[in-house]
Amino acid sequence: MTKMTLAKALNAGLRRAMEDDAKVLIMGEDVGKLGGVFRITDGLQKDFGEDRVIDSPLAESGIIGTAVGLAIRGYRPVCEIQFDGFVYPAYDQIVSQVAKLHFRSQGKVRMPMVIRIPFGGGIGAVEHHSESPEAQFAHTPGLKVVVCSNPIDGYWMIQQAIAADDPVIFLEPKRQYHADKAEIDEAADSSAVYPLFASRVVRAGNELTLLAYGPMVKVCLASAEAAAGEGRSIEVIDLRTLSPLDMGLVLDSVRRTGRAVVAHEAHVNLGIGAELAARITEECFYSLEAPVLRVGGFDTPYPPARVEEEWLPDLDRVLDAVDRSLAF
């Protein structure tokens, strides 16, 4: 057992994936000597060489486009996009090539690629460094989208994503990178760990279901704790996978509690929360005591850092939505 931050856990997970499979490559800007701007790939180039940990020219479409060719050649590229807001130059390659090649070739071409994206706000950065683009990718057939929220998941989910034969957008909550530590049992049997494309109840409750992922899991757990102080029992689900959505657990929970609130940093309009609200309404209509409520970023571009704490949904705004739902 080792105590690790999310950043260290991802690093350890990447290392283990590279040890397990010589076809695994890491590509991206500054991932080599520097170890990435967040140090997620720290030390990997030194140990695995420049051919397996590839410092790329500063061109995101080039990173993903060459990764497509490497995947066709039989490699398993793990691409780092330095920041969420820099993924757009690669958007065409991701949406038109990575996502579609398996379909177009009727399965003759596989795209076992992982695209890691540090996402979300709360680090006081300049613009384009704090965005939450998950809905854009979850909306694209052919991609799978997962989000880790804690060190243990970071360690296992990155390995599972690399082992998957489909392209996986792997979102990492950057404000959690160095926030908390957790004990990780690296010797655990990897086949016995919690599956990748599955949501998880992270706090049991029976009056309302709070749905969150990535950076909002911690906020929602704190909100549930605060609500408990007022005698309210809130269930919190860490979605973990956004495409596919793992609705079984969510629907079971909402059928028990009758109420659901979705929280994410991304703007609310046409976001993951909208999809969840639609599916919950379709499947649990007669169990619902209140409409599904959404808490998220406002429908504006990400704001200047000095107001981001107000822009981002926090404990109070989550509790406000919880109160509104309970009062309905």
Next chain:
Amino acid sequence: MSSDVIASQFGPQLVQGSQRSDADGGPELVQLLTPEGERVEHGSFSFGEGMSPDEEAALVRGFYRDMVLTRRIDVEATALQRHGELGIWAQLLGQEAAQIGSGRALRPQDFVFPTYREHGVAWCRGLDPLQLIGLFRGVDQGSWDPHEHNFGLYTIVIGAQTLHATGYAMGVQRDGSVGTGDPDRDAAVVAYFGDGASSQGDVNEAFIFAASYNAPVVFLCQNNQWAISEPIERQSRIPLYQRALGFGFPGVRVDGNDVLATYAVTQAALQRAREGQGPTFVEAYTYRMGAHTTTDDPTRYRLSSDLENWKLKDPIQRVKVYLTRNGLVDQQFLEAVDAEAEELGERLRAGCRSMPDPHILDVFDAVYAEQTPELADQRSSYADYLDSFEDAAAAASTGALENAEGSR
């Protein structure tokens, strides 16, 4: 400041005139067979080196056959589109030499990343032309196995495949299949693209990645002078092959209507790549004699005299003249090729018309390597929906429906 002073500071003004689509390719054009069918020497490239005269003649006869059959595929597919059998077809008319010359220079272990117009290269890689036709008919999106033919899927998004080629070449490097000296192991990768694609960011990024990693890739640009309606001078103020120098690797302009020169230049570029000397840019200077696709109308934007001028440089005719004049073919061979083309045309017509449509439920099956539960649910719901019509129809045909209604 006078323009003279500025010129002395920044170098001579670039002349756009040399880039016009009616230009002859300039003195830098590598040519080994003139439009009149005369063999000519070139200082750097030669055709037939190390071959006996018989071997050489057999190779050229093979090129002739490939080009005639490729043109027949193109003509036939264009006609099938006119008859409503294909949704669209991207014609290669006029580009046969550029494709057969480069395609025949490949070794089995080399890998090709094509655009959507590489029917001649596909032919060289052993694809059944019906597989190409299927894509344009709309029954699939590329039914061949890229790994079986070392020929990637057609790529519609302009230039995207140049990055795939570069990445694949980086994989070849990592597999240790460059510069070993083993002719059956060392591999090169070819990215096909056009003059229009040269303006795309992806193509320029591919150049940068390939140069940075010294990847074994040949960038084979068929400059057919037109990107739909936009002439080459809208894409570039300098000859395209000269761009390579700015990226740090050599570029060469070859007569793309000369199958011998295209073969020789591509072979040299491929060999460079296989030996580990890195990327090469080959600009095959040619002309799109047909429309961009069957939906296009070139009479709206280019002069018919332009086309007439290029017809004199026809890639097939010059080889036929060369072979005939030098007694390298007899009438029997030429007739046999024509007969083969007739047969091929007939097979394509029949094969196209009898192609089964895909089933709507098939669309769910290959989105992922590992099917998602939600997509499986969507598929089964839609299957139930379809079955409900069949149940109703079956009930109606047996009279069960009327009975059911009558018993209410």
